Each structure stands twice: as structure tokens, then as C-alpha cells.
Amino acid sequence: MVVVDPLSKELACACVKGYGQRDYRKLAARIEKALKHRVTIEFSDDLAESLAGVSPSRHVLVIGERSLVAPGAKKAGLRCSPVCELTAIDGSATMTASVIARADDPARDLKDAAGRKVFIGLAEADDLYAAALKTLRGIGIDSAAIERRAAYSEAALDMLDSKLSPAPLAVIPSYALPLLEGCGSIKPGSMKVLGKTEPAQFITVFISENMPSEQQAKVVQSLLAVKTMLNFSN
Numbered sequence: 172m173v174v175v176d177p178l179s180k181e182l183a184c185a186c187v188k189g190y191g192q193r194d195y196r197k198l199a200a201r202i203e204k205a206l207k208h209r210v211t212i213e214f215s216d217d218l219a220e221s222l223a224g225v226s227p228s229r230h231v232l233v234i235g236e237r238s239l240v241a242p243g244a245k246k247a248g249l250r251c252s253p254v255c256e257l258t259a260i261d262g263s264a265t266m267t268a269s270v271i272a273r274a275d276d277p278a279r280d281l282k283d284a285a286g287r288k289v290f291i292g293l294a295e296a297d298d299l300y301a302a303a304l305k306t307l308r309g310i311g312i313d314s315a316a317i318e319r320r321a322a323y324s325e326a327a328l329d330m331l332d333s334k335l336s337p338a339p340l341a342v343i344p345s346y347a348l349p350l351l352e353g354c355g356s357i358k359p360g361s362m363k364v365l366g367k368t369e370p371a372q373f374i375t376v377f378i379s380e381n382m383p384s385e386q387q388a389k390v391v392q393s394l395l396a397v398k399t400m401l402n403f404s405n
Contacts (some may be wrong), residue, residue, distance in 0.1 A: 172212045172233075175240065179330075183350065195214075205392065222275070234377075237372045291341070
């Protein structure tokens, strides 16, 4: 099992109690019991790199952002298919990105932010990146004013530290703001959300196509039986 979920315990900050601490080790133990076969687990922020050393004969379960898992698996030569989506405690299986500004910015919502420079802290392969571009273009911000950052924390900090006038905006995953404040990366209350993008599919479970159908069925049954075992707050 390879987990690339940014809200897993091993990949997310634990600074906000009960937030972003999905316990995939419990899920691995549940699947291991159902299959009666040892299940190993790896947490990664680079799927292609993690899969590079995996034998083609190994049966693989990948859990992560749908739009990022597909290209990562293809790059690594893993043939896999989506079998189900994970939901948050509110039942949603999607995620939005937030357009944020400094707390003292005079803009009240997106329509007040036309003509600004924007730092996007999303991977270009992420469906939220495309949703962000659509949202920004809808308020009159063209591609020349958009700059991508390697991480959402970098986008937020660059926005706060910028000396530009008018002040720039940033686009980050909506789950990220509590983590940035909880970890002390930014001062609580220093930013505000002007608006959000359209939702995009978020965490999806993929199974390698070489896994026998009987085992695939057992894995899916185990996944569908999980309700409160994992902390899927976002």
C-alpha cells in the first residue's frame, strides 16, 4: 500500500488536534486480515519514485489525490484502476482550493480582486489547478499575472511578504489554511478567504490491475466497511 494522501498522519502536521491525521495503518491491518496476507505500507510525496523499485508482480494499492495518482502511476509503469473514493466526515469526496488575501486587504470577495498577481500553491497536474485557473480568469486575471509555487506554504508566505501594490493573492488547497495556522507557519488571522474554486475529486483508492479479482473484491469490501475507524477530517 502506497499512501500519498496529504492528510494522512505521516504526511500532515499534527499541530491541529484531530485534523489531517488519517490513520492508514489501521486500514492496512484491516485489509491484511481480510486477505490473510501481509500488507506493507509506505507514505510518500512522490508516487513515481516510490513505485520505481516495486516488482511488476507485486499487488499494489495506491491512495491519494486522483488527478496526481494517475500520472504518477503511468510514469512508474503501474497499471491500476480507481475502485472507490474516500469521504470526509461531512460525506464529501471532493475538495476545493481557496483564493486567499491578507486579512487587511480591502477586497471583500473575488470580484474585488481583478488585476492582482496571484501565487498558486498547487501542482499543475492537480485538478484543482485547472479549477483555480478557471476561477481566476473568471474575475479578469490573465495567465501573465499567475505564478506557480512549489508548495502551498510557499504561495501563502510569498503573498504575505510581498511588497507589491496592490497586494497579491494566493491559491491554496482549502484544507491547508488550518494547517498553516496550526503549525505556526503563519500568524492566525493574518489571511482571509475571498472565494473558492469549483470542487474537484480528491482522495481515491486505486488497485493494480494484476491483483486477482477475488482479492480485489475483498479489498473493496474492507474499504466500504470502514466508517469511523479512520479520522478523515478535512
